[in-house]
Amino acid sequence: MFAIDHSSPVPLYEQVRTQILSLITCGVLKPGDRLPSLRELAGELSLNFNTIKKVFAQLEADGVIVSRQGSGFFVADGARENRAVLARAEDELLRTLERARAAGLTAERAEALLRTVFGGTNTEGK
Amino acid sequence: MFAIDHSSPVPLYEQVRTQILSLITCGVLKPGDRLPSLRELAGELSLNFNTIKKVFAQLEADGVIVSRQGSGFFVADGARENRAVLARAEDELLRTLERARAAGLTAERAEALLRTVFGGTNTEGK
Amino acid sequence: MFAIDHSSPVPLYEQVRTQILSLITCGVLKPGDRLPSLRELAGELSLNFNTIKKVFAQLEADGVIVSRQGSGFFVADGARENRAVLARAEDELLRTLERARAAGLTAERAEALLRTVFGGTNTEGK
Amino acid sequence: MFAIDHSSPVPLYEQVRTQILSLITCGVLKPGDRLPSLRELAGELSLNFNTIKKVFAQLEADGVIVSRQGSGFFVADGARENRAVLARAEDELLRTLERARAAGLTAERAEALLRTVFGGTNTEGK
DNA sequence: GTGGTCTAGACCACG
DNA sequence: GTGGTCTAGACCACC
Numbered sequence: 465m466f467a468i469d470h471s472s473p474v475p476l477y478e479q480v481r482t483q484i485l486s487l488i489t490c491g492v493l494k495p496g497d498r499l500p501s502l503r504e505l506a507g508e509l510s511l512n513f514n515t516i517k518k519v520f521a522q523l524e525a526d527g528v529i530v531s532r533q534g535s536g537f538f539v540a541d542g543a544r545e546n547r548a549v550l551a552r553a554e555d556e557l558l559r560t561l562e563r564a565r566a567a568g569l570t571a572e573r574a575e576a577l578l579r580t581v582f583g584g585t586n587t588e589g590k
Numbered sequence: 591m592f593a594i595d596h597s598s599p600v601p602l603y604e605q606v607r608t609q610i611l612s613l614i615t616c617g618v619l620k621p622g623d624r625l626p627s628l629r630e631l632a633g634e635l636s637l638n639f640n641t642i643k644k645v646f647a648q649l650e651a652d653g654v655i656v657s658r659q660g661s662g663f664f665v666a667d668g669a670r671e672n673r674a675v676l677a678r679a680e681d682e683l684l685r686t687l688e689r690a691r692a693a694g695l696t697a698e699r700a701e702a703l704l705r706t707v708f709g710g711t712n713t714e715g716k
Numbered sequence: 717m718f719a720i721d722h723s724s725p726v727p728l729y730e731q732v733r734t735q736i737l738s739l740i741t742c743g744v745l746k747p748g749d750r751l752p753s754l755r756e757l758a759g760e761l762s763l764n765f766n767t768i769k770k771v772f773a774q775l776e777a778d779g780v781i782v783s784r785q786g787s788g789f790f791v792a793d794g795a796r797e798n799r800a801v802l803a804r805a806e807d808e809l810l811r812t813l814e815r816a817r818a819a820g821l822t823a824e825r826a827e828a829l830l831r832t833v834f835g836g837t838n839t840e841g842k
Numbered sequence: 843m844f845a846i847d848h849s850s851p852v853p854l855y856e857q858v859r860t861q862i863l864s865l866i867t868c869g870v871l872k873p874g875d876r877l878p879s880l881r882e883l884a885g886e887l888s889l890n891f892n893t894i895k896k897v898f899a900q901l902e903a904d905g906v907i908v909s910r911q912g913s914g915f916f917v918a919d920g921a922r923e924n925r926a927v928l929a930r931a932e933d934e935l936l937r938t939l940e941r942a943r944a945a946g947l948t949a950e951r952a953e954a955l956l957r958t959v960f961g962g963t964n965t966e967g968k
Numbered sequence: 969g970t971g972g973t974c975t976a977g978a979c980c981a982c983g
Numbered sequence: 984g985t986g987g988t989c990t991a992g993a994c995c996a997c998c
Contacts, residue, residue: 482692489692503970517971520971531972534969537970549693550695553694557687557700559600561683561703561704563682564679564682567678569680573680577684580684582697597910637983764998801946802945805942805947809939809955811852817960818863818867819863819867819927820922826960832936833943855973881985893974909987913982913984
């Protein structure tokens with residue numbers, strides 16, 4: 465279900481957060497669905513309880529999930545349509561693109577990377 | 591000459607490094623040109639001396655600039671063709687793209703952002 | 717009859733307890749009246765049996781209701797005059813007010829909110 | 843500078859957060875000012891590093907302060923005018939007021955509490 | 969069982 | 984020195 469890379473420079477809690485967000489935006493997790501418990505997920509991923517807690521706390525602050533004392537975390541209503549996280553992600557992408565261009569990245573190479581990430585839906589197929 | 595963003599998650603030394611490389615790939619700085627002194631640049635950018643020192647040390651390790659004892663740093667021959675940096679920039683872009691996709695970014699929107707950054711010069715010539 | 721908010725930071729048992737007390741202080745439930753059974757109420761509110769059990773246990777400890785083995789819970793004599801709960805509610809209000817003031821809430825705005833909740837019946841008669 | 847109550851039901855990080863917010867809204871801490879370092883504050887208050895870290899992380903998420911790697915935390919521009927935290931505080935106050943009223947709190951008593959928190963600026967003095 | 973708070977201490981990256 | 988991440992484990996409140 466999750467692929468955690470301990471040798472990556474990306475913080476573990478970022479990796480988990482990204483993958484949970486992905487499951488929600490892809491529709492695998494739907495509003496109202498219950499997420500695995502903190503301790504459960506921590507055990508499965510061999511991560512610390514607090515690391516998972518941090519992930520869930522951030523997702524809750526973003527309004528993507530809600531906690532219910534004693535029963536668990538649940539996907540929030542309208543989680544998929546949540547614009548706050550998308551807006552932040554776009555902003556970050558923009559700044560990264562600008563830095564990459566400054567470093568000498570060409571438009572062609574950038575598009576190639578984009579296709580890598582977004583799968584086979586390339587611009588030539590249309 | 592430089593735009594430093596203190597609130598960015600990108601390390602200051604990375605921002606400076608990227609922008610110096612940009613000046614080289616754009617041809618503003620040519621092989622043999624002398625770069626400003628460490629203290630000069632640190633003063634202009636209101637950054638710590640050690641931060642600039644780190645930048646120059648990395649650029650020298652990458653073979654992009656060379657130091658000459660007592661006279662300063664100079665752009666190395668063949669600096670424009672150096673690809674070490676580009677690889678790192680691409681890696682960062684990839685990770686950011688993955689996070690943005692997880693947050694719900696569509697391929698279309700991503701392309702739009704890409705065109706924004708790289709100007710109207712899209713690969714189809716339109 | 718009851719409005720339960722799962723996303724509230726207020727414990728579910730507190731919400732139920734508060735609303736039962738409200739019904740008593742408002743006179744809807746009078747001394748001697750029988751309350752719904754534990755399982756009945758738990759079913760109606762879609763809450764856990766234990767949650768309701770805890771509510772009734774506290775209300776009984778506060779002297780607001782009394783249990784009669786085999787026949788259920790009944791509103792106690794003099795329940796309306798019981799002040800144990802009020803004290804707790806006031807304490808919570810105080811802490812919330814302090815936090816709101818720290819966040820920049822002005823006295824005027826606080827009064828406006830107060831009037832919103834308590835209707836137009838302001839102390840000055842206006 | 844800070845008064846921490848270990849026996850209070852209010853989480854320590856909430857107490858610290860409230861008091862820092864208070865210092866900002868009162869103008870003691872102004873935009874651009876540097877806050878004490880995490881370890882410094884933790885030492886002064888005899889609290890754990892992580893507890894303070896949590897406080898600062900929340901304040902940063904709220905846009906009230908910004909972190910600069912290696913140099914510390916600083917009060918953000920426009921921190922005093924930040925509406926997100928105020929809006930959240932007002933919302934919480936409203937819900938607490940409603941619950942208090944349901945528990946039997948009178949308007950007069952509520953106003954008395956309000957005056958307690960907001961000091962001598964009572965409604966009769968004007 | 970669930971989430972929530974707090975401590976203690978190690979280790980890394982940045983300035 | 985600074986902030987940032989992660990682990991380990993204790994203890995509490997809620998359902």
